[in-house]
Amino acid sequence: MADKHSPKYRRKKKPSGSAAIVTGLVAVMAVLVLFSLGLRLLLGTPQVEQTAQTEVVTEKEPSLWQRLFGPKEPQPTETEPPEPDHVVSTASIAVTGDVLMHMPVINTCLQSDGSYNFDSIFQYLTPYASQADLAVANLETTLAGSDKGYKYSGHPAFNCPDEIVDSLKSAGFDLLLTANNHCYDTSEYGFLRTVRTVRDKGLQVLGTRAAATEPKYTVQDIGGIKIGMVNYTYQGLPDNPVAGKVYMNRNTLSDTCALLVNSFVSTQLNPFYQEAQQCLDEMKNAGAEATVMFIHWGNEYQTTPSAEQQQIAQQLCDLGFDVIVGGHPHVIQPVDMLTSRLDPDHKTLCLYSTGNAVSNQRIAEMNLKTGHTEDGLLFTFSFSKYSDGTVYLENADVLPCWVDLRTEPQRQYPIIPLDDTIREQWRSRFNLTEEALTNAQKSYDRTVALTGPGIALAKNYLAEQKQQREADYLAAVMEPQAS
Numbered sequence: 001m002a003d004k005h006s007p008k009y010r011r012k013k014k015p016s017g018s019a020a021i022v023t024g025l026v027a028v029m030a031v032l033v034l035f036s037l038g039l040r041l042l043l044g045t046p047q048v049e050q051t052a053q054t055e056v057v058t059e060k061e062p063s064l065w066q067r068l069f070g071p072k073e074p075q076p077t078e079t080e081p082p083e084p085d086h087v088v089s090t091a092s093i094a095v096t097g098d099v100l101m102h103m104p105v106i107n108t109c110l111q112s113d114g115s116y117n118f119d120s121i122f123q124y125l126t127p128y129a130s131q132a133d134l135a136v137a138n139l140e141t142t143l144a145g146s147d148k149g150y151k152y153s154g155h156p157a158f159n160c161p162d163e164i165v166d167s168l169k170s171a172g173f174d175l176l177l178t179a180n181n182h183c184y185d186t187s188e189y190g191f192l193r194t195v196r197t198v199r200d201k202g203l204q205v206l207g208t209r210a211a212a213t214e215p216k217y218t219v220q221d222i223g224g225i226k227i228g229m230v231n232y233t234y235q236g237l238p239d240n241p242v243a244g245k246v247y248m249n250r251n252t253l254s255d256t257c258a259l260l261v262n263s264f265v266s267t268q269l270n271p272f273y274q275e276a277q278q279c280l281d282e283m284k285n286a287g288a289e290a291t292v293m294f295i296h297w298g299n300e301y302q303t304t305p306s307a308e309q310q311q312i313a314q315q316l317c318d319l320g321f322d323v324i325v326g327g328h329p330h331v332i333q334p335v336d337m338l339t340s341r342l343d344p345d346h347k348t349l350c351l352y353s354t355g356n357a358v359s360n361q362r363i364a365e366m367n368l369k370t371g372h373t374e375d376g377l378l379f380t381f382s383f384s385k386y387s388d389g390t391v392y393l394e395n396a397d398v399l400p401c402w403v404d405l406r407t408e409p410q411r412q413y414p415i416i417p418l419d420d421t422i423r424e425q426w427r428s429r430f431n432l433t434e435e436a437l438t439n440a441q442k443s444y445d446r447t448v449a450l451t452g453p454g455i456a457l458a459k460n461y462l463a464e465q466k467q468q469r470e471a472d473y474l475a476a477v478m479e480p481q482a483s
Contacts, residue, residue, distance in 0.1 A: 084473040089224030089385040090394075093292070094132035095325050096125075096173075096401070097332075097354035097376045098180075101141040101164060102154035104360040108411045109163075116161040121358050122171035124430055125415045128378055128399060130172030133223045136294070137168060137357060138327045139176040142183065143197045144190030154360070156249070157185040165201045175218075179207025179233040179262045180296045180328065184248040191257050206294065207231030212259045217279045219286040225385050226290075228283030232262040232272070233296035234328075266308055269315075277319055289391040290383045292323045298353060301368050303331050303450060305352040314338060317348035322393050323381055324350040331355050331372040332447055335398070335454030337461055349396055349458055351379050351451075358403055358413055375443045376401040376415065377451070386473075394466055396458045398451045402443035404436050418444040 109118045122129070129135040141158035143165070144150040153159045168176065176198055184191050195210045206218055206229060217230040238250045246258035253261070264272035276293070283291055293316055298309045305313075305326075313324055317338040326333070333352035340346040354377060361373035378399040385391045400418040405411075416430050418440055427437045 083387075084470070084477045085386045085388045086470075086473075087384045088387050090133075090382055091222035091225040091227060091290075091384075092131075092133045092380060092382040093136065093222070093227070094129055094134070094378050094380045095136045095294075095351075095354060096129070096138075096357040096378050097327055098138045098140040098330060098356045098359065099164065099168070100330070100356055100359035100361070101158055101160040102360035103152070104154075104411075105358060105413050106152055106154070106160060108413060109161075116163040118164050118167035119170060120412045120414055122167055123414055125378070125401065125417055126171045128417050128419075132172070132380060134175060134220070134227075135171075135173045136175045136177065136325075137173050138180060138294075138296070138354070139164075139168075139178055139194075139198070140180055140182055142186045142190035143194040144186035145193065148189060150186050150190065158182050159186050159190065162197050162201070165198055165203060169201060169203055173203065175204040175206055175229075177207050177231045177294050177296075177327070178205050179231045179294075181233060181236045181249045183208055183233070183261060184251050184253055184257060187251075188254045188257050191253075191260070207233065208261045210260070215282070216262050216275075217283050219283050219288045225383050225391055226287045227383065228280075228286065228288030228291045229294065230262065230276075230279045230283070230292075231294040231296075232264055232276070235263045235265050237265070269312065272312075273315055273319070276316060276321075280319055280321065289385065290322050290393065291320070292325065293321045294325050294327070296328045297326055298329045298333070300329050301331055301373070302329055303333055303372060305333050309333075309352055313348070313350050313352070314341070317346070317350070318342050320346065321348055322383075324348060325354065325379060326350070326352045327354050329353045329355070330359070330361060331368075332375055332377060332450050335396070335451050335458060337454070337458050347461070349381060349393060351398075351454075354379060356403070357401070358415055360413070362405055370446075371439070371442060372446060374403050374439075375447050376403065377447060378417065386469075392465070392469070394462055396455060396462065398447070398455050400444045400447035400451075402440050404430070404432065404440070406436075416440055418447075420444070 105121070106116070109116045109120065111117055141160040141164070143162050144159045145162065146152060150159050152161060165176070178194060178198070183194070191208065192210060195205050195208055198205045204218065209216075217228055219226055219228045235247045236249045237247050241247060246253040246261065246263055248261070248263070280291060295312070297312065299306050309326065316324055318340050320340070331353065332355035335349070335351050338348045338350055340348070355375050356373060357376045359373065363369055363371050363374065366373055378401060380399070381396040382394055383391055384394040402416045402418060404414055404416050406414070414430075416426075416432070418426070422429065426432060426440060432440060
């Protein structure tokens with residue numbers, strides 16, 4: 001049996017008071033250390049690694065507390081690349097030629113009650129003209145009425161019943177050009193009454209006006225694009241013109257009307273160019289984003305533009321006009337894309353002559369036996385505005401037309417739109433005889449021969465410019481993304 005004094009049985013000695021205090025403090029410190037470690041684990045305090053030369057602080061992963069209750073870090077958002085500039089507005093303009101109202105044409109539209117109705121002339125053209133945002137025709141007649149000593153008449157002094165305006169409006173036309181060599185055929189009375197009548201019937205007039213305070217031009221918002229337009233005509237001088245006087249069809253205009261028509265003298269073009277520049281500047285100051293010049297010029301019955309026409313067209317291009325549309329020769333003339341001599345990047349679309357829209361200038365009536373006086377067209381062009389605010393000419397086209405003189409069941413002069421996409425339907429849709437169908441096909445071929453090369457050139461150029469423009473827009477958007 002072991003001795004009670006051996007180590008196995010030795011009793012523990014009670015600690016003293018000071019020892020107990022130390023022991024307690026150690027325990028408290030241990031608890032605090034453990035609490036601190038736990039708090040660090042919970043709150044994710046950084047660990048400190050000691051090196052011989054520097055102290056590196058390494059951030060730990062966010063703690064559970066931070067993930068649950070801490071401030072949220074902003075998350076990256078997926079952003080779409082900006083959209084390239086694109087078309088936001090378009091404006092289309094359609095122009096036909098001379099509404100040349102000879103008496104045989106007027107007489108076919110006389111009704112049994114003594115009134116006139118010219119709808120038959122435009123019955124087939126209406127769907128095409130009405131599609132344009134703005135449709136334009138050259139009114140080659142005056143509207144003097146028949147109650148002030150004037151009679152309805154054709155060449156050489158035109159005076160047509162007012163109802164021609166009603167039918168043009170019904171056909172979809174919006175604006176009539178009145179600066180031409182026949183605008184003073186019924187003197188001051190007919191000149192002013194024409195302006196008033198067209199306006200009273202709800203159409204616009206361009207080229208002549210009722211008061212000198214009115215602008216020589218118009219700026220219109222067409223489909224969201226502001227387009228400035230102006231109409232000028234050459235002066236038909238007598239053999240011995242008087243300096244300072246204005247002449248139309250060899251008639252001396254009154255001092256009042258001389259101020260109300262936009263005109264130029266072919267032998268003195270510099271004043272015209274100065275006026276054209278002033279009109280251009282004023283139109284742009286009025287907000288015009290594109291500009292059009294309608295001009296009465298050239299030599300009658302010539303299918304090739306004269307040297308004078310080409311000189312004027314080039315100068316108007318140099319001034320900065322975007323489109324030129326000519327009339328007066330009574331036959332169609334070619335289309336061209338002109339390049340400015342001052343700014344090679346500026347081009348002007350030019351149709352030298354629209355030909356006749358309607359007339360009695362038939363092959364049988366003319367010394368010119370080619371048929372060109374029976375041909376007309378609807379010349380269309382359009383502008384587009386892009387989202388960056390720039391405006392461009394974007395398209396051009398020609399719809400050949402032919403006037404069919406009918407005698408059965410009654411005499412009529414309907415304009416036939418020779419739409420090649422429905423060529424097989426021409427006879428049935430337009431009620432053509434076999435002979436008329438043959439003549440329509442010949443007319444189509446004549447018009448395409450004159451305008452086809454120029455239109456193809458213009459369409460190709462404008463399409464290439466649009467393609468390049470859109471490629472540049474896209475590249476400008478993608479370049480910042482690539483970097």
